Amino acid sequence: MTASTARRRRRALSRLLVAAPLLAAGTLTGVPAAHAAAADDVRVNEVVTTGDTNDSIELYNKGAATVDVSGWVLKDDDKSHSYKIASGTTLAPGGFRAFDVSGGFGLGSKDEARLYLADGKTLVDSFAWSEHSDPSWSRCVDGTGGFEQATTTTLGGANDCGTGGGGGGSTTPVAWPGGSGVVTADGSGVFGEDLSGLYQEGSVLWGAQNSGKLWRLVRDGSGGRQPDTADGWASGKTLRFPGGSGSPDSEGVTLTGAGSAGGVFVASERNGDASGTSRLSVLKYDVGGSGSSLTAAKEWNLTSDLPSTGANLGLEGITWIPDAALTGAGFRDGSTGAAYDPARYGAHSGGVFFVGVEGTGMIHGYVLADSGAYTRVASFTSGMPGVMELQWEPQASRLWVVCDDTCDGRHHTLKIDAGGAFATTAVYDRPSGMPNYNNEGFSLAGADECTAGSKPVYWSDDTADGGHALRRGTLTC
Incomplete structure (x- = not known):
């Protein structure tokens, strides 16, 4: 990136407009026809909260069918605050999608992330917390588990629940595997x-x-x-x-x-x-x-x-x-x-x-x-x-x-x-x-x-x- 944008890049990076969905195997070249309902399969899965930029809410589809979430609404604990999901937005089975809500409202240290159907009244899922994420409030396991403070922000992908990203090694940082000098x-x-x-x-x-x-x-x-x-x-x-x-x-x-x-x-x-x-x-x-x-x-x-x-x-x-x-x-x-x-x-x-x-x-x-x-x-x-x-x-x-x-x-x-x-x-x-x-x-x-x-x-x-x-x-x- 150009020098004139180096500092702006750091700020822009903290505002993930829409993190890419992690598509299930077999859906990389096409997505099955989306269903308008199946609301029970969509869950608030990760929340990143700073009270400013970088305030994001991730959704996860734990079901077996693609769900059309066009027009669905994200809110915090204030009913006058809302973020409307763009038309044409779908969640594939096992798919993740994160939304930067900071343009609509900030997520406080004691707050709530709520997901509603397009009518803005039918509650689909919610999660409340009493302190800012450090760095991420994540469901462990994805879609069905309880929320905990994860050590890594994983917006758009599987949560870091101490399993090394789904079967790998530890995600706890360790010392550089070489000399300390540069x-x-x-x-x-x-x-x-x-x-x-x-x-x-x-x-x-x-x-x-x-x-x-x-x-x-x-x-x-x-x-x-x-x-x-x-x-x-x-x-x-x-x-x-x-x-x-x-x-x-x-x-x-x-x-x-x-x-x-x-x-x-x-x-x-x-x-x-x-x-x-x-x-x-x-x-x-x-x-x-x-x-x-x-x-x-x-x-x-x-x-x-x-x-x-x-x-x-x-x-x-x-x-x-x-x-x-x-x-x-x-x-x-x-x-x-x-x-x-x-x-x-x-x-x-x-x-x-x-x-x-x-x-x-x-x-x-x-x-x-x-x-x-x-x-x-x-x-x-x-x-x-x-x-x-x-x-x-x-x-x-x-x-x-x-x-x-x-x-x-x-x-x-x-x-x-x-x-x-x-x-x-x-x-x-x-x-x-x-x-x-x-x-x-x-x-x-x-x-x-x-x-x-x-x-x-x-x-x-x-x-x-x-x-x-x-x-x-x-x-x-």
Whole structure:
């Protein structure tokens, strides 16, 4: 995201307009016809209350049929306060949807969340509390259990009831699994603000900058990174959409098993020339030339397939996971409800691209066909209010999910569980020696860089605190 919106982003992130529903397996490509009734199946499931912004109420459908909640009304304990749910809003079976009610009313330290049918008089469900959430009042278990203070806000996804996100490990944060020290890894003022996604390919570190630039960074001889001076990379290369127009708001970067020779893939949340409109895209670039700009060879525009979000709260992270790693772990294809079968999708990259959404904290997996078509095969919550970076670590077969200063710089790791879905295995605090920077990028070195049981990792600071955008630390191999 651009420097001019860095501070506004923090405020916008705390106002989740509508968190994406976590769709049940088999409903990713379509939702069954909704029922107008079945009110008994819809429950207030999570409440986040601060008395100001970030006041949200989540609903959950515990039934077996999709429920149309168009026009239903949310209220607090004051009958004159109300929030009307938009027309066309449905809840799939097992689906979650959160509503930011702060535009209509604030939720106090002693208050109540009430859900009514569209007549505004027929009470469906309610929950009252006597102190603010810290950070979340959550039903445990979803839909049927009692409310308790959960340790993690999970709007739009399964509640954190001490089960590690539905079958994984603990979600209680633990110390960073590496060295506590972090050092600057770039020259002062080299990048300025807005350096975001990172990806390490051997000795090269790729960096995506929100201003529509891609960087190729090489080692500087002292453990840091500097721009490659060859082939026009000295000041980064300007990115364009297919046809040579526009300015992608480039947030994340990744490669496939073919390496950069097979193209560099960039996640973009909008066109900087039309910054008020979402354009949630994955763009492929041929980086073999020597010019100063790069025009995308292909674009997969995912906007119509994903729940709407603020133009500056869209795709932030991207990573690619090989088909072999997914099938070997028993990954379940959400579009079919069966085991993932790469042959079903014809010619593609040989893996699945996973993208993270800043505004909802959701992660979505896509098979991007060589033809330009795409299929969404997964949607799941990260367990955090926002996703800034995704990285697949093949040596440990785990997915890293990174949040910025909004989440105190925490990192989640997820693995594929026995049911074929990604589940949280650990939550790590940032290294104790690193302040709470606005880190939007994270990369891990390969196993070949392990020395004395540790390998380097890098973070990119979107705000460039102290004039530096890159920092280096270590992770236990």
